Amino acid sequence: MISHCPIVTCELGTAAGTPLAPGLGQVGSTVNPVTEDKAVNRKGFTLIELLIVVVIIGILAAIAIPKFANTKEKAYLATMKSDLRNLITAEEAYFSDNTAYTSAIPVANYTVSSGVTGPTVTVTANGFTASVAHNLTTKTCAIFVGTTALAPATKEGEPKCT
Numbered sequence: 001m002i003s004h005c006p007i008v009t010c011e012l013g014t015a016a017g018t019p020l021a022p023g024l025g026q027v028g029s030t031v032n033p034v035t036e037d038k039a040v041n042r043k044g045f046t047l048i049e050l051l052i053v054v055v056i057i058g059i060l061a062a063i064a065i066p067k068f069a070n071t072k073e074k075a076y077l078a079t080m081k082s083d084l085r086n087l088i089t090a091e092e093a094y095f096s097d098n099t100a101y102t103s104a105i106p107v108a109n110y111t112v113s114s115g116v117t118g119p120t121v122t123v124t125a126n127g128f129t130a131s132v133a134h135n136l137t138t139k140t141c142a143i144f145v146g147t148t149a150l151a152p153a154t155k156e157g158e159p160k161c162t
Helices: 007-012 047-098
Strands: 116-124 127-134 140-145
Touching: 047 116, 047 127, 047 140
Parallel strands: none
Antiparallel strands: 116 127, 127 140
């Protein structure tokens, strides 16, 4: 639809062909005084947009943090189990040289990983039992060789944690 009045004069309700000011209201004029005052410089995000992003990040963090904490716990348990397996190797090496197990493995033959406390080794009639703990978890792990089991270990030579 073709209008007979210029944009400026029609929006302001003036008669066709009567300009408001020199240069305004003429055909081809690009200045619109009605919207000129309402021009907004939009170079950022609104507060609502920012709040939505913060809420989404918070939800993702609430999901990820417990899973990350569980992963750290599994790593501590794996470290303790590895140390107990290494202890068995050191005890068997000591046994092959001395035909007996010991509760004091030389440091040259066995050292624990960072954060692991122990091992607490007890020599039994036909083997030994051992347990370790970690500074950053309340769980402990145990292992035994021979017939004397040490809870929570139930199979000979297999480390188990509680």
